[in-house]
Amino acid sequence: MADLQIENLAKAFKGGFTALNGVSLDVADREAVFLLGPSGAGKTTTLRLVAGLEDATAGRIMIGGRDVTRWTPRERNLAMVYDKHSLFPHLTIYENLAYPLRIRKMSDADIRRHISGVAETLQIEKLLERRPNQLSGGQQQRVAIGRALVRDADVFLLDEPISHLDAQLRARMRVEFKRLQRDFRATMLYVSHDQLEAMTMADRIVLINKGKIEQIAAPQELFDRPATLFAATFIGEPPMNVMQAVISESNGCRFLRIGEAYIEVDKDWMQDGEALRPGDKYLLGLRPQHLSLCPADSTHACRVNGTIFAVETLGSRVVFDIDVEGTVIRAMSTIDAALKYPHTIGAPISFRIDPDFIYLFDADRGRIVRQARFTTRGKARLHA
Numbered sequence: 177m178a179d180l181q182i183e184n185l186a187k188a189f190k191g192g193f194t195a196l197n198g199v200s201l202d203v204a205d206r207e208a209v210f211l212l213g214p215s216g217a218g219k220t221t222t223l224r225l226v227a228g229l230e231d232a233t234a235g236r237i238m239i240g241g242r243d244v245t246r247w248t249p250r251e252r253n254l255a256m257v258y259d260k261h262s263l264f265p266h267l268t269i270y271e272n273l274a275y276p277l278r279i280r281k282m283s284d285a286d287i288r289r290h291i292s293g294v295a296e297t298l299q300i301e302k303l304l305e306r307r308p309n310q311l312s313g314g315q316q317q318r319v320a321i322g323r324a325l326v327r328d329a330d331v332f333l334l335d336e337p338i339s340h341l342d343a344q345l346r347a348r349m350r351v352e353f354k355r356l357q358r359d360f361r362a363t364m365l366y367v368s369h370d371q372l373e374a375m376t377m378a379d380r381i382v383l384i385n386k387g388k389i390e391q392i393a394a395p396q397e398l399f400d401r402p403a404t405l406f407a408a409t410f411i412g413e414p415p416m417n418v419m420q421a422v423i424s425e426s427n428g429c430r431f432l433r434i435g436e437a438y439i440e441v442d443k444d445w446m447q448d449g450e451a452l453r454p455g456d457k458y459l460l461g462l463r464p465q466h467l468s469l470c471p472a473d474s475t476h477a478c479r480v481n482g483t484i485f486a487v488e489t490l491g492s493r494v495v496f497d498i499d500v501e502g503t504v505i506r507a508m509s510t511i512d513a514a515l516k517y518p519h520t521i522g523a524p525i526s527f528r529i530d531p532d533f534i535y536l537f538d539a540d541r542g543r544i545v546r547q548a549r550f551t552t553r554g555k556a557r558l559h560a
């Protein structure tokens with residue numbers, strides 16, 4: 177195994193389209209780093225550059241401390257797993273697993289030893305004499321992953337290897353994958369557009385958007401302390417709500433004015449960081465699970481009024497879509513709490529904002545200006 181470093185990588189395709197622009201990241205030895213981002217962000221391009229399947233326009237790729245930027249794919253000693261099954265249909269599972277080893281001229285005895293170890297970990301020992309069409313989709317994908325793992329590669333590159341599986345199998349594979357990575361002590365760069373996959377499986381996530389890195393952080397850190405509005409709204413389901421807010425001050429107290437509502441906020445929080453002046457406009461980020469419903473006639477100070485736009489039942493939770501002066505805000509509630517409120521479209525309803533759970537972003541560039549106070553105070557994340 178080895179570590180991987182990417183420095184200032186850029187890729188412009190023929191015709192001038194810049195798919196990547198100054199991407200730098202590193203994957204430590206035996207670490208699982210996920211490249212996460214929307215379609216067209218540049219995830220696969222990054223992976224293909226690391227694999228040597230595309231030439232970089234600028235930048236450097238280092239594997240195990242050696243500059244491999246100009247090396248051929250074969251010289252880099254990487255293993256790649258794609259989203260589609262890539263098994264040879266005419267070969268048995270054993271021969272599929274043996275194929276990359278035979279290319280490397282490994283002896284039959286060594287091949288047998290290697291395959292028996294991998295087959296045991298992947299729990300496919302009983303399938304070795306079958307052909308790919310005699311396996312389920314999940315089993316085939318496990319073999320495809322095994323074929324990569326059997327190779328003793330320096331770094332494993334995975335491009336959405338489980339995205340085409342059904343939801344139940346994906347959930348199982350997520351757990352299995354984490355175990356495999358630990359057992360094989362593999363260095364992995366894994367492409368995904370699925371935040372659940374990245375949040376559950378990654379040691380660290382590289383969030384990429386329009387060919388640039390938005391943020392690199394451990395999963396919970398990315399969720400709790402987003403660096404940009406993009407990161408804040410991309411991670412989290414339902415996504416973070418965004419409302420316009422104006423800084424205001426009265427009798428020495430600081431408020432955020434949201435439409436007709438005034439939310440009093442902590443003075444130290446307001447003062448800790450770049451200056452926020454009365455009258456300045458910001459974007460306020462509020463996670464649906466941090467809002468609590470309250471009756472429309474409640475007198476709570478940090479209350480925002482609206483009307484029900486839609487109600488979605490998710491089994492153990494209910495999401496209320498609330499129309500606040502033309503903006504739909506989503507509030508998540510437990511089933512029991514939801515029973516106390518109307519479900520009729522158009523009915524008045526209110527929600528409370530806990531000042532400890534407010535994020536503030538700059539309205540022009542979407543940069544974080546204030547992280548929510550709970551992230552520095554260790555207050556419980558969910559208070560619904």
Ligand SMILES: Nc1ncnc2c1ncn2[C@@H]1O[C@H](COP(=O)(O)OP(=O)(O)OP(=O)(O)O)[C@@H](O)[C@H]1O
Nearest residue numbers: 189190193195214215216217218219220221222369
């Ligand atoms: N060979 C190519 N020639 C020109 N443009 C390309 C080429 N390959 C990719 N692109 C463009 O580069 C951008 C990044 O593509 P890439 O496949 O890396 O995105 P991605 O983040 O992996 O997206 P997805 O999740 O949809 O696979 C896209 O706008 C894509 O159209």
